[in-house]
Amino acid sequence: MQSYLQFRRIGLAAQAQIQRDLEKAQLVTIKPQPAENLVPRSSSSEKDPHEGEEPREEDDKASSDKDIESGDQVNENENQVEKAESLDSSPAHGSSASTNSSDLAEIQPVEIERHHTATTVQTQYTARAALGHTLTGIHARDRQTHEGAGGKVFVVGWEGELDPTWPRNWSHFKRTGVTLQISAIAFVVTAASAIDSTILPQAAEEFGVSEVVESLATGIYLVGFGLGSLIAGPFSETFGRNAVYMGSLFIFMIWIMASGLAPNIGAQIAFRFLAGFCASTPLVCSGGSISDLYNPLEKTYGFPLYALSAFIGPILAPVIGSYIGPSSAISWRWTEWVCLIMAGLVLVICIAAMPETYGPLLLTWKAAHLRQITGDDRFRAEHEIVDSTLFSRLKVAMTRPFLMLTEPIVMSMTLYLTVVYIVLFTFLDGYTYIFQETYGISQGLTNVIFVAMFLGVLSVGFLIPPIYRMTVNELERARTKGEKMFNPEVRLWFCMLGAAPAIPISLFWMGWTAYPNISIWSPIIASFVFGFGITGIFITAYMYIIDSYEVYSASALTFVSLVRYVVAGGMTVVGIPFYENLGTHYTCTILACISTLLVPIPYIFYKYGYIIRRNSKYAVSREV
Numbered sequence: 216m217q218s219y220l221q222f223r224r225i226g227l228a229a230q231a232q233i234q235r236d237l238e239k240a241q242l243v244t245i246k247p248q249p250a251e252n253l254v255p256r257s258s259s260s261e262k263d264p265h266e267g268e269e270p271r272e273e274d275d276k277a278s279s280d281k282d283i284e285s286g287d288q289v290n291e292n293e294n295q296v297e298k299a300e301s302l303d304s305s306p307a308h309g310s311s312a313s314t315n316s317s318d319l320a321e322i323q324p325v326e327i328e329r330h331h332t333a334t335t336v337q338t339q340y341t342a343r344a345a346l347g348h349t350l351t352g353i354h355a356r357d358r359q360t361h362e363g364a365g366g367k368v369f370v371v372g373w374e375g376e377l378d379p380t381w382p383r384n385w386s387h388f389k390r391t392g393v394t395l396q397i398s399a400i401a402f403v404v405t406a407a408s409a410i411d412s413t414i415l416p417q418a419a420e421e422f423g424v425s426e427v428v429e430s431l432a433t434g435i436y437l438v439g440f441g442l443g444s445l446i447a448g449p450f451s452e453t454f455g456r457n458a459v460y461m462g463s464l465f466i467f468m469i470w471i472m473a474s475g476l477a478p479n480i481g482a483q484i485a486f487r488f489l490a491g492f493c494a495s496t497p498l499v500c501s502g503g504s505i506s507d508l509y510n511p512l513e514k515t516y517g518f519p520l521y522a523l524s525a526f527i528g529p530i531l532a533p534v535i536g537s538y539i540g541p542s543s544a545i546s547w548r549w550t551e552w553v554c555l556i557m558a559g560l561v562l563v564i565c566i567a568a569m570p571e572t573y574g575p576l577l578l579t580w581k582a583a584h585l586r587q588i589t590g591d592d593r594f595r596a597e598h599e600i601v602d603s604t605l606f607s608r609l610k611v612a613m614t615r616p617f618l619m620l621t622e623p624i625v626m627s628m629t630l631y632l633t634v635v636y637i638v639l640f641t642f643l644d645g646y647t648y649i650f651q652e653t654y655g656i657s658q659g660l661t662n663v664i665f666v667a668m669f670l671g672v673l674s675v676g677f678l679i680p681p682i683y684r685m686t687v688n689e690l691e692r693a694r695t696k697g698e699k700m701f702n703p704e705v706r707l708w709f710c711m712l713g714a715a716p717a718i719p720i721s722l723f724w725m726g727w728t729a730y731p732n733i734s735i736w737s738p739i740i741a742s743f744v745f746g747f748g749i750t751g752i753f754i755t756a757y758m759y760i761i762d763s764y765e766v767y768s769a770s771a772l773t774f775v776s777l778v779r780y781v782v783a784g785g786m787t788v789v790g791i792p793f794y795e796n797l798g799t800h801y802t803c804t805i806l807a808c809i810s811t812l813l814v815p816i817p818y819i820f821y822k823y824g825y826i827i828r829r830n831s832k833y834a835v836s837r838e839v
Contacts, residue, residue, distance in 0.1 A: 217570040218457050225577065226584040228380050233588060236350050350585075351375060353594070369594045371582040380581070382507050382572045389570075390508045394517060396569045397497060397504050398524030399561045400460055404494035405528030406535065407471060407554040408436050411487070412643035413536035413662050414547035421547070422480040427791050429480065430644060432487050437640065437784030439491025440498070444776040445616070447499040448769050449608035455576040456504055461565055463496040468558045475551030495776065501525070502761055502772055507572035511700060514758065515686045516679050519709075522754050523676055530669045530746065533643065537662035615767075616774035623827050624763055624820065624834060628756040629775045631813050635718065635749050636783035638806050641790035645802065648794040649725065654735050667739045671746025675709070675754070682708045693839040702839050703762035704824045707755055710817035714751020719811040721745035726803025755817060763824075767833040 354370040373381050382390070411418070411432045419429040451459040470490035477483035501521055509517035536550045571577060575598035585594040619625040651661040685708060689701035725741035760775065761768045794802050820827070828834040 217568055218455075221570045221577075222580050225380055225580050226587075228374075229581055229584040230588055232350065232352075232374055233585075352378070367593055368600060369585075369591070370600065371578050371585060371594055371596045373578070380577060382570075382574065382577075383510055383513075385508070390517070391520070393508060393569060393572060394505070394521050395524060396561075396565050397460070397501055398521050400464055400565065401497040401501060401521075401525030402528040402531075403464075403554065403558045403561050404467060404497060405525065406532040406557070407467075407490065407494065407551075408433065408440065409529040409532035409640070409643055410536040410550045410554060411436075413533050413658075414540035414550050415644070416658070417540045417547040418483075422483070424480050427788065430788050430791060431480075431484050432474075433640070433643065434784040434787040435484050435488045436491035436494075437780045437787065439488040439493075440495045441777045441780030441784070443492040443495030444499045444773050444780070445613050446609060447496040448503075448773060449605060449612040451496070451500045451503065451573065452575075452608055453605045455571050456500060456507070456573045457565075457569060457571045459496050459500065460569075461562060463493045464558060464562050464565075467493040468555055468562070471551050471555050471558065475548045475555065495780075497525070499769075499773060499776055502757060503769065504572055506761070507574060511762070512686060512690055514761075515683045518758055519675065519679050519754050522750060522757070523673060526750050526753060527669055527672055529639065529643075530665050530672060533646075533662035533665045534669070538659040541658050612770070612773065615770040616777065619767075619771050619774045619833070622764075622771070622831060622833060624824070624831070625760060625771045625774060627816050627820070628760060629778050631752060631816055632756050632775060633779040633782050634806075634810055634813060635752055636779045637786045638718070638722065638745075638810070639749060640783045640787045641793065641802075641806075643787065644790040645794050645799070648799050649729050649738060649803075650735065653729050653731060653799065656735075664739055664742065667742040668746035671743040671748075672750045674743075674747050675714070675750045678709060678712055678751070682712070689839075696839055698837065698839050700837060700839075702825060702837065703759055703828070703835070704821045706758040706762055707817040707821045707824075709751040709758075710755040711821060712751075714748045714755065715814045715817050717744050717748030718752070719807045719814060721748060722803045722807035722810060726800045726807065729799050729803075759820070763828060763834045765835055771833075 350369075352372040352374040354372060355367060356370060357367060377384060379385075382393075385393075412430070415426045415429050418432070419426045422429065447459065447463070454462075467490055470486050470493060474483055474486035474490060477486055502518075505514060505518050505521055535553060539545060539549050539553070540547050575596060578596035579599050582594045582596040582599070586592055646661050646664065647658075650656060650664055651658060686701065686705050689705050693699070693701045721741045721744035724744065725738045728737040728741070756775070757772065760771045764771045797805070825838040829836045829838070
């Protein structure tokens with residue numbers, strides 16, 4: 216719904232822009248037509264004999280020295296301009312006051328009365344060609360060889376840095392709302408990844424399999440997550456963020472419902488894999504959405520806002536499903552029904568309230584309106600000039616991520632996040648051994664203890680204000696040296712201010728204080744510290760990769776998602792034998808020792824990251 220209304224507002228904004236720019240240039244006259252007489256003009260009709268001809272250089276020089284002979288004064292309806300401007304400046308997602316029927320009237324083409332002034336005659340421009348050269352944000356150039364047949368094309372861009380249709384210029388309230396909606400989608404799909412771990416005994420008993428086999432329902436979902444990440448990005452670049460977010464969420468709901476109705480373990484595992492495959496979209500595309508909405512400085516708080524909201528999915532899922540399994544009133548299958556209900560609510564909210572943020576698609580919409588209004592088929596967004604098919608994008612997306620195998624930054628951050636996710640998802644099984652068997656508490660209460668980890672996740676928010684101030688100082692320092700951007704190493708502060716050492720500290724703490732004669736609050740507090748650590752590492756890894764690789768960041772993040780989810784999915788299945796054979800103390804100790812080896816990574820990159828980037832084939836070489 217919001218995408219449709221947004222499409223209409225962009226049309227009004229385009230018509231208002233034409234009005235403003237023509238008033239300044241006074242090249243042509245726009246004659247308002249009665250609604251019943253307005254017929255869309257095809258690109259092939261009424262071709263001017265001079266259209267498409269190249270202007271001569273001497274004519275361009277002569278035209279700059281002559282006064283423009285204007286036609287009649289531009290006489291467009293001022294009310295329409297005011298409505299368009301008010302719609303664009305609306306801070307909300309289209310309130311009732313700004314989306315009434317008169318404001319959203321069909322955008323009709325207007326007849327352009329051609330006045331061949333001294334300028335247009337001497338430069339061989341028709342009135343329509345002159346319009347393409349006049350509009351702000353429109354770049355007139357010849358088509359390149361790889362862009363198809365020759366001829367002039369008017370490349371549509373933003374109307375300056377303050378263009379109200381550019382998502383980065385939306386109000387903070389509106390951008391925060393969009394961010395939270397994306398986080399809500401991520402919360403639902405990540406909660407579904409972990410919630411089945413709360414009903415292992417009951418599901419295994421009904422299907423007649425061991426708990427290790429039933430844990431495949433969680434592991435195979437994560438494998439689907441990883442494999443789905445290879446195609447989610449190209450789809451979002453072809454159809455836009457909203458279509459992919461909502462389309463994949465709807466298909467995800469179908470597979471979750473099928474999983475809840477599964478008659479045997481084979482069907483459950485198959486449907487869980489398909490659900491995970493469709494659920495990868497928000498985790499892959501979220502980085503792009505945040506970049507759509509926030510400039511590099513604003514991402515210092517914009518991305519953590521998304522991460523804190525989205526990362527709590529696999530942590531709160533055990534709490535949500537804690538008493539479903541042991542309950543005698545409802546079936547264990549209600550874990551899937553709860554996910555289905557949450558997904559349905561989020562889908563309805565997003566359909567009603569989430570606008571499109573993908574810049575190239577918004578410019579494509581604007582170009583379509585300009586073609587309709589002017590009748591000139593040469594208005595094109597850069598995104599639609601090059602004939603890049605979905606297949607070609609898929610080919611790049613499924614091959615380029617593996618080129619990152621040679622990138623030290625990507626490989627190090629992938630290893631770091633993979634270890635963290637292995638620990639997190641083995642905890643889904645391990646908490647039974649750490650708390651339930653050690654302290655004799657119930658299955659439901661054991662899962663409730665994940666609330667401590669949830670509070671640790673939220674505690675990362677206290678780091679945002681000081682890190683934002685440090686980022687502002689770094690940006691000012693960069694600008695004094697003539698650079699527009701700070702070093703990507705600024706993004707490492709979330710790790711360096713405690714998140715990196717928090718992982719091994721919490722694991723040693725939890726492993727060697729989980730004794731019946733030591734208070735249960737000791738491993739609970741360790742869970743809090745672990746939640747703080749994993750979130751800080753996640754924010755650091757994503758933001759550092761995005762800033763270090765820029766145009767290649769999508770491929771780098773796809774590789775990170777693929778590896779960490781496939782490996783974590785496999786380790787989830789061996790989690791139960793791991794804890795049963797080695798015991799709580801040695802299992803946590805082994806994981807703590809591995810994570811200790813990774814602690815120096817952010818500090819090394821902070822010191823020597825610029826050297827690594829300078830010698831990289833894909834990373835930016837900027838050094839301030």
